[in-house]
Amino acid sequence: MDNDTINSRIAYTVSQMTLSRRLFLSMVMAGTALPAPPTWGAAEPDVIIVGAGVAGLAAAKTLMAANKSVLVVEARERIGGRAVTDSTTFGFPFDLGAQWIEAGRTNPAMAILKEMNVRPVPDRQEQAIYVGGTEAPKEEYARFEKIAIDASRKLVEALRTAADVPVGRVLVAQDPLERLAYAMVGPLESGVELGELSARDFMRQPETEPQYSVPEGLGALVARWGAKVPVKLGTRVVRIDSTGGQVLVVTTNGQLNAKAIIVTVPTGVLASGPFGFAPQLSVARREAIAQLPMALYNKVALSFGRKVIDAPADRSVIGLNRKQEAFDAIVRPYNREAAIVFVGGAQARQLEEEGTGAALGFAVSALAEIYGNDLRGLLARSSVTRWGKDPFARGSWSMATPGNADKRLVLAQPHHDRVFFAGEATDPVWATRVGGAYASGVRAAREALAVLGAAGAKR
Ligand SMILES: Cc1cc2nc3c(=O)[nH]c(=O)nc-3n(C[C@H](O)[C@H](O)[C@H](O)COP(=O)(O)OP(=O)(O)OC[C@H]3O[C@@H](n4cnc5c(N)ncnc54)[C@H](O)[C@@H]3O)c2cc1C
Incomplete structure (x- = not known):
């Protein structure tokens, strides 16, 4: 990607200045079981x-x-494969793998929606930032946006003078908010730590906005397609x-x-x-x-016995918990009493090693810090992905x-x-x-x- 393209990408994304889900990223850069076909198809296919x-x-x-x-x-x-929807457990489609079609204006996968005559649903989630269980003050939101713009500029600069560089050498966090912002580039978006991430590879990827989902779940759509x-x-x-x-x-x-x-x-x-x-x-x-x-990125889906999260539907929540660990979640997806918590990078690897109970514990604790300990006793159903342990994927x-x-x-x-x-x-x-x-x-x-x-x- 040449610098003009990178700059126009930044200009485009900076113009979208509402703090929507994954805007930061755009700034800085089966279910349905299918019947097995009865035969092997052509005896000797082309x-x-x-x-x-x-x-x-x-x-x-x-x-x-x-x-x-x-x-x-x-x-x-x-x-x-890695596009699969669980359509039964939660009463809403839970995509265990791919969920969003990002950069939807140019994404080649939009051809699937077109062929299936499915209308994409724009993702316009408002994003809230929490640190240690408390929502960040207004000024911190503004600073978060500035960190995003500066991060983009630093990466573009670094790639002007070097063929490539680890993102972690360019983005070095000086305080907790920067650490959260950079986690949204590394583990919580790319599934790896910043030191393992190629700036060139990362910046070649198109911006994430506009981002779309599909009502039945992306995996379910792929299975039909x-x-x-x-x-x-x-x-x-x-x-x-x-x-x-x-x-x-x-x-x-x-x-x-x-x-x-x-x-x-x-x-x-x-x-x-x-x-x-x-x-x-x-x-x-x-x-x-x-x-x-393979990078690693996993999801923990939870549903609760009654309303316990005081937030609008589809609220995106990012933050640092009291242990200063970054987290990313969507609460009340599809207006349900549920949440999906995302983990990535080294933390996802550690949680996979420790077992599904550890991932569940992390997700519940992060939510309980914000929405109160009552939700601990109201957990009804849960599902934890382990893509690193999947023998046919071995990562995300x-x-x-x-x-x-x-x-x-x-x-x-x-x-x-x-x-x-x-x-x-x-x-x-x-x-x-x-x-x-x-x-x-x-x-x-x-x-x-x-x-x-x-x-x-x-x-
Ligand atoms: C948790 C998660 C979230 C994601 N979120 C998004 C998202 O929101 N948006 C997005 O665009 N992308 C997302 N992705 C990435 C996306 O899912 C993948 O890029 C895409 O689905 C890969 O498709 P593929 O056909 O290349 O590989 P796969 O889907 O992995 O297909 C390869 C197939 O090969 C099969 N296979 C493996 N070994 C063998 C063998 N020896 N013999 C026969 N078959 C074999 C596998 O079972 C699999 O079905 C996400 C992925 C994960 C895991």
């Missing part, structure tokens, strides 16, 4: 796609629209061999052949090694996988380590002609998001089409 997340489904739909036969092989018993794609569920791919005339795909349910393959699994899965490739992946690609590790989204933002382009290169790579981690601009997953799936499908066309022409 293209096999590994993973039925947004990237895999977008690739499959692009190829199907071009009259190619496809089969998606998915390890889970559902489609959607992908329902007609032929998917073999509950089938893990373990090896991809492209040394012969066809690509041989070894799965936990037998072997398959295809003319080409698109791999969409998260970098955490690629790095963990249950996947084998013949020929072996290049050193450059293995280095790219290592330098695009990919983050480039400092100096390695361009590794996304290395990962996106085809391997041995007929093995293509997609997934959010491979998109240079929309990485980390459903928009990146969608755009990468379409891109990889077009690459496969070019090869299939060339193969057809030779015959």
